[in-house]
Amino acid sequence: xxxxxxxxxxxxxxxxxxxxxxxxxxxxxxxxxxxxxxxxxxxxxxxxxxxxxxxxxxxxxxxxxxxxxxxxxxxxxxxxxxxxxxxxxxxxxxxxxxxxxxxxxxxxxxxxxxxxxxxxxxxxxxxxxxxxxxxxxxxxxxxxxxxxxxxxxxxxxxxxxxxxxxxxxxxxxxxxxxxxxxxxxxxxxxxxxxxxxxxxxxxxxxxxxxxxxxxxxxxxxxxxxxxxxxxxxxxxxxxxxxxxxxxxxxxxxxxxxxxxxxxxxxxxxxxxxxxxxxxxxxxxxxxxxxxxxxxxxxxxxxxxxxxxxxxxxxxxxxxxxxxxxxxxxxxxxxxxxxxxxxxxxxxxxxxxxxx
Numbered sequence: 001x002x003x004x005x006x007x008x009x010x011x012x013x014x015x016x017x018x019x020x021x022x023x024x025x026x027x028x029x030x031x032x033x034x035x036x037x038x039x040x041x042x043x044x045x046x047x048x049x050x051x052x053x054x055x056x057x058x059x060x061x062x063x064x065x066x067x068x069x070x071x072x073x074x075x076x077x078x079x080x081x082x083x084x085x086x087x088x089x090x091x092x093x094x095x096x097x098x099x100x101x102x103x104x105x106x107x108x109x110x111x112x113x114x115x116x117x118x119x120x121x122x123x124x125x126x127x128x129x130x131x132x133x134x135x136x137x138x139x140x141x142x143x144x145x146x147x148x149x150x151x152x153x154x155x156x157x158x159x160x161x162x163x164x165x166x167x168x169x170x171x172x173x174x175x176x177x178x179x180x181x182x183x184x185x186x187x188x189x190x191x192x193x194x195x196x197x198x199x200x201x202x203x204x205x206x207x208x209x210x211x212x213x214x215x216x217x218x219x220x221x222x223x224x225x226x227x228x229x230x231x232x233x234x235x236x237x238x239x240x241x242x243x244x245x246x247x248x249x250x251x252x253x254x255x256x257x258x259x260x261x262x263x264x265x266x267x268x269x270x271x272x273x274x275x276x277x278x279x280x281x282x283x284x285x286x287x288x289x290x291x292x293x294x295x296x297x298x299x300x301x302x303x304x305x306x307x308x309x310x311x312x313x314x315x316x317x318x319x320x321x322x323x324x325x326x327x328x329x330x331x332x333x334x335x336x337x338x339x340x341x342x343x344x345x346x347x348x349x350x351x352x353x354x355x
Contacts, residue, residue: 005038006311009069009276013047013091015285016295017075023348024300025073028308030355031320037313042069046091048079057090063098066276071307074280075300080287089141097135099275101268102165103172104132104247105306106282108234108254108264113329114338118257121235126258128237131176132247133169134268136160137198139244161198161243166205172271173241174213183238186210188220189246202243223250230254255282262296262337265303267310279307293343296335298324301351323354 010025012018029039044065046058057077059065066072072095077087095101108130110116112123140160147153170188177186188206192199203220210218221229223246230237230253242250255264264282281299289295301324309317327333333350334340342350 004036005040006032006071006313007069008039008041008307009066009072010041010043011046011072011074011091012043013075013077013285014049014079014087015076015287015290016283017047017077017285019075019290019293019295019344020281020297020300021073021075023297023344024304026348027301027320027323027351027355028073028304028316030352031305031308031316031323032313034319034355035313035316037311037316047077048082048087051079051082051086051090057087058094063094066095066099069276071276071311072278073300073304073307074278076281076283076285078285078287093139093141095278096268099268099270099278100135100272101270101275101277102133102135102169103267103269103271104134105176105267105269106130106132106247106251106254106264107302107306108251108258110258111263111325111328113331114259114263116257116259118231118234125235126237126254127182128234128254129176129180129239130247130251130254131169131173131239131241132251133165133242133244135244136162136165137244139248159198161201163201163205166202167209170206170209170241171212173239174209174216177216177239178213180239183217183236184215185217185219185238186213187226187237187240188218189223189226189240189242189250190220191223191246193222198243206241226250227253231257234258251282260296260337261299262335263299263302265299265301265306267303267306269310277307277310279303279310293345294336295344296337297344297347298328298351319355320351323351326354327351 012021110126138159142158143156261283268278305317305320327350333342
């Protein structure tokens with residue numbers, strides 16, 4: 001393909017994923033055209049419907065198939081009739097690991113027109129990014145069962161922290177704080193008082209990398225204190241860097257204090273660009289509202305804007321971000337999670353009109 005054409009793998013997945021992915025890709029295409037770029041989609045109907053038919057979430061050649069694309073836009077994974085460990089380990093986690101998407105980036109912004117459940121916060125006061133290590137740590141899937149299904153069953157789950165893995169995610173966080181040029185602060189999340197090996201390594205590496213960025217301020221918080229402070233003083237954070245588990249939990253808190261999980265976007269990045277990166281909303285498949293046409297597509301749209309920026313289409317990403325912010329600020333068109341009555345398609349139409 002020529003330099004103005006980009007091959008995108010669309011995996012709508014499960015539940016509301018099919019609804020929000022369609023809306024997000026539609027607005028991304030429109031934004032891309034404003035800079036003379038074309039997004040060429042290939043849809044992969046992988047997920048739990050595929051699992052019910054074939055016994056697996058994806059075909060055996062899925063990774064090689066995706067390797068030929070420049071980015072992946074994912075809707076959601078999960079179904080009430082299938083255990084989460086099956087869905088996640090069958091689709092989402094293998095993509096993250098095989099493509100070495102070690103940086104999970106989750107922005108949290110309090111937009112104008114959106115109310116935080118926390119008292120007294122104004123638009124723009126919360127503007128943070130949680131950077132989560134994405135390929136090892138507590139989610140390394142090292143372990144197993146002994147005496148499985150018996151009364152004396154034992155489960156062993158081993159976390160894996162490598163200096164290489166820890167250093168590269170912390171360095172990514174400092175580089176991101178430098179590019180953002182906002183509070184110039186990186187907060188490290190740890191638990192070295194209780195986890196005397198993995199988190200002590202994390203703390204040592206954080207101090208070592210921080211010394212290379214004298215213009216960036218630092219703080220280090222135990223994860224329980226961080227959870228408290230995400231509620232008590234969320235406006236003080238800039239870039240937060242955490243392990244796989246801690247980042248996963250804290251990013252849900254950062255999402256809800258900015259008004260709705262329906263606004264929570266994320267990117268799974270391979271900064272080396274050897275492999276395609278993957279972009280997805282955080283909210284999951286939401287089976288309780290699937291098929292009703294009321295899912296908030298804005299998280300998927302912000303994820304799509306992050307995809308455009310990663311592809312080098314920064315002006316298109318900014319245009320899409322501005323359209324999303326404008327729709328929220330207008331307070332006319334909004335889905336039920338934000339207190340409105342609008343449909344997914346009505347929100348998409350409003351964003352398209354602003355682009």
